[in-house]
Amino acid sequence: MDDQVLQPGDRDYVGALASGLDVLLAFDAEHPRMTLSEVAAKAEMDRAKARRFLLTLHALGFVKRAGRYFELTPKVLQLGYAYQASNQYRPMIQQYLDEITATLGESTSLTVLDGDSAVLVLRATPPQRLMAIQLSVGTRLPAAYSSMGRVQLAQMDDETLDAWLQRQTLQAHTAYSVTHVKALRERILEARQQGYCIVDQELELGLLSVAVPVFAANGELLGAINISTNAVRVDMNTLVSRYLPALQEAAAQIHTYAR
Amino acid sequence: MDDQVLQPGDRDYVGALASGLDVLLAFDAEHPRMTLSEVAAKAEMDRAKARRFLLTLHALGFVKRAGRYFELTPKVLQLGYAYQASNQYRPMIQQYLDEITATLGESTSLTVLDGDSAVLVLRATPPQRLMAIQLSVGTRLPAAYSSMGRVQLAQMDDETLDAWLQRQTLQAHTAYSVTHVKALRERILEARQQGYCIVDQELELGLLSVAVPVFAANGELLGAINISTNAVRVDMNTLVSRYLPALQEAAAQIHTYAR
DNA sequence: TTCGCTGCGTTCGCAAGGCGAACGAGGCCG
DNA sequence: CGGCCTCGTTCGCCTTGCGAACGCAGCGAA
The missing domain is CATH 1.10.10.10 (Winged helix-like DNA-binding domain superfamily/Winged helix DNA-binding domain)
Known part of the structure; x- marks a missing residue:
């Protein structure tokens, strides 16, 4: 074979x-x-x-x-069930997402990269907020314009990343969207260096999102966890000083206990 | 055709x-x-x-x-996604489940009947409780031995119900499991009359569950919502006097606003 | 009322394409 | 080293999926 x-x-x-x-x-x-x-x-x-x-x-x-x-x-739903059940770390990660959501009152999710999309695999939503965009498990978001996508792209080696970028034809979603592959590449490299990624309304107006990669104890990339919020409600300072550390703490815990 | x-x-x-x-x-x-x-x-x-x-x-x-x-x-996951997205009442029902879970600290879910199984469509789980059985969306539970299954069977007319019962060959899951179709039929009729259903450890030892049917404003049966808990932690009295009313209130709200 | 027309679900002869017996390549044991 | 598994793969036969053609409502014009 x-x-x-x-x-x-x-x-x-x-x-x-x-x-x-x-x-x-x-x-x-x-x-x-x-x-x-x-x-x-x-x-x-x-x-x-x-x-x-x-x-x-x-x-x-x-x-x-x-x-x-x-x-x-x-x-x-049964067709997707096997995939969900096959991820042994799923329940643990769900717990961390629930905790962050309970503490901060914001939506959190785990996504994995599949081709050009970040696929939503797990999520936690706060009880209130009736107007929030309801994304469901299986939703595919453009990897180029989501924080979870970019932070996972940042984990690729240069060669793979460049090959991926080559294939992209960027389609702006809002006035904030990066439109040149070169600029996108810079954002991704920045995410690699920082270890996290923030995307500010590039996918949808008002949508502000921060993501970090999560690894198993053996170093395997499990996906990216993120917090999505509203740009009007939360400023960049809160996002970095309060939200980001919560994500990083959860990722560290998962890295330690996912074995 | x-x-x-x-x-x-x-x-x-x-x-x-x-x-x-x-x-x-x-x-x-x-x-x-x-x-x-x-x-x-x-x-x-x-x-x-x-x-x-x-x-x-x-x-x-x-x-x-x-x-x-x-x-x-x-x-x-994409294969199941369309189904999830097609239910227009999903976000609303999720909100009510989240609320109940936040208030009572217990797992809640929405299931719909599909053949002999109650299929889990939505769920909400409390942040703590690491040991809880993690059921994921798409999981199929035997309709005969789950509160959500029985309370939905109770909505069938007699003829359909009896035809359904005819086809069953009951397989006891625990020492508490009803084993005769006749006894099962009585439980279902009781659920129809009461408007709710409690199943006490018939599916799994320690698993105690209460469910009520949910209807849209036009009378259409949307499924059943339930609270699952531990028989050791919660007694029958609490279940009926505290948990059941929460479910009934949510079902009433959904019935009013799902149009 | 009758006619043609449009959009629907269904039929059936033809050949594209899926079936599985048979094959060959590795790994293991005596 | 040879016999014997078990695995993934091949290829000719004939099953089985394809779509042009059909028939049937419903509708508007004549």
Whole structure:
């Protein structure tokens, strides 16, 4: 077995599986219920194809039909469950996130890097704050514009990082967004040197976020933990003098006890 | 389009998709990393077949290979994400769960019924309590032996309920477990009449749980919310006089505002 | 009322592509 | 060193997924 990276349209590539997953992924927050034709359009396949996969997913219990409409069943959560359960440090890290959230009254989360995205894996939210943007587990944030993404990119070696940067075409999200790869690279190197990363409204107006990397005792990078808050409510000084140390303390604890 | 329930080995049934999902589901807490042969054994297919699906999932980014071992990537979380995002009442319900957990210091959760299981959809856990059983989103609990399951079964009409009970072969989990379908039926009818359900260590020794159903303003059953605690720490009186009212209050609020 | 039209879900013959028996490469033991 | 596992991989056969074509409402114009 050679460690050959991928297979695009190879002999062993099972197209039907890819298409089926595309159908599952066609459902999102804006399209929770769709007709066969809508699914076909969203997943970019003809109706006959979409129908086969919808019927199969229906038979397997992953989608249900209400008249002409199809929607997901909670069974799809099972697909992500194995991943969550496979991280042995998950409960410990959750405890630290809960503690920070309880103390500071701010949202915290653990994300891991997957390609160009930082994927939200764990989170803790304060009881109040009804207006907070509700991100759920599985949400993908652009690595380039999130503190968790940048602080994990900072852990790559120069070669890997530069290769990654090469592939990026930066898309500004707000007026604060860094737009040149060169500037982004500087921010990442800064994060590497400092050991933490702050991103100030580059992803969304008003969103201020600080992140640090977390390591297991054996040095393995487990991901990044962060605190997200509102730029109007919290100033940069509080963020650095109060919030950052809480994150660093948690990361240190995890590093010590995650073995 | 007739509302025909399922398709087992039908013309339109895409076996490849089913097999691919089986491979994904082969990974669990006890088997987070597996070789090709292990996956094949776990998913009950020959090695060649398992290999095709693993390579395809690898190409799609859902699994990664570390030498001879395969493991899931965080991308699988995306599959469950759409379901989570599709529930518009999720953030509101989460708030109420967080509140109850903050007030009582106990774990709370929202589950929905899916076949024979109550699937955990949302949860809130108190910051302390390191020993608590960590259930994660997507976990499936037997509907027959969980308070959330029973209180949702109680919402079925008699005919549907009896058909459901017919299909059950009860498997006792502890010495407290109800073992006869007839007795289970009585518990469920009791839950229907009372509007809540308490299950005392029938699923796991020491696990005491109370649940109530939650409805949207239009009367639609959204699921069940529950409080799980330890039978040693909390007595039945506290459960009924303190915990239950908190759940009922939250359910009433949700019923009023979920529109 | 009838007609054509549009958008829907479903059918079915063809060939693309998944199946698994058979293979060969390593590791282990006598 | 040779026999014997167990593993990952190959490749010809035939299953099985593909999509053009179909039929059926619903609707507006004639």
